[in-house]
Amino acid sequence: MHPLVDPTFCQHGLVRTETVSGASRDQRLELATLLAFLRPGDELIVTRIDRLGRDTRDVLNIIHECDERDAHVTVLDPHVTTRGEMGRIVMTVLGMVAQMERRFIKERQREGIERAKSNPVYKGGKKRIDxxxxxxxxxxxxxxxxxxxxxxxxxxxxxxxxxxxxx
Missing domain, CATH: 1.10.10 (Arc Repressor Mutant, subunit A)
Structure with missing residues (x-):
């Protein structure tokens, strides 16, 4: 499970948890619910920026949607908030790093699969059903x-x- 927020930090607010990947906004119903319920002065707290999104544009769009509702975004690790201009710059950089990290993971995964397929011993997954x-x-x-x-x-x-x- 990938929590959007850490319940230990949220004593009086709404806590939502999402189990789908943060790779895209498709099928992220909990995030959509949170964004729909944000009111002026609210704060969306996420444990890490990659829990919010792994694409820079998507992270910035979510932050923009929060701004339009006069709400703030806070990332706990590392602690950054959109309450100040410097925080917005750091969020942009963190979003770029998360996107780059996702590309590296996919690239390593693809290389591993190609290497395994080139090995004559590799025959794919075992058939579990007769x-x-x-x-x-x-x-x-x-x-x-x-x-x-x-x-x-x-x-x-x-x-x-x-x-x-x-x-």
């Missing part, structure tokens, strides 16, 4: 739900296996 058994049970007349119960997997996995044959 696909032939799924097809056999389905061909014998069992419904996808019944096959899923019999195999011990989700119905969606059964559909994926059966649809992979068709494609």
């Amino acid at each position: 696909r032939d058994r799924v097809r056999h049970l389905s061909a014998s007349g069992l419904s996808p739900s019944a096959v899923a119960r019999e195999i011990g997997c989700s119905r969606m996995q059964v559909y994926r296996i059966l649809n992979a044959e068709v494609e």
Whole structure:
């Protein structure tokens, strides 16, 4: 879980926690809720800038939305606030660092995957479901739900296996 705020610092305010990535604002319902409820004088407190967003433009847009509501943003680690002009400059730099860090992580991940694939021993993930058994049970007349119960997997996995044959 990635907390937007640390509950130990928030005695009288609204505490929201979000479990989705801060990589983009898509599907970040808790952040949208917080921004919608901000009132003049409120303060949005986040543990680290990368919990707010990992794209500089997105971080700055969120700060701008808070400004439009006459609210402030405070980052706890390192402690920076938008209450002063210097804090805004530091937030911009921190947003850029978070974005750069995300690019480095993705790049290292991509390199690791490419290296693993070039290794002749690498064969991908292990198959955890007996696909032939799924097809056999389905061909014998069992419904996808019944096959899923019999195999011990989700119905969606059964559909994926059966649809992979068709494609």
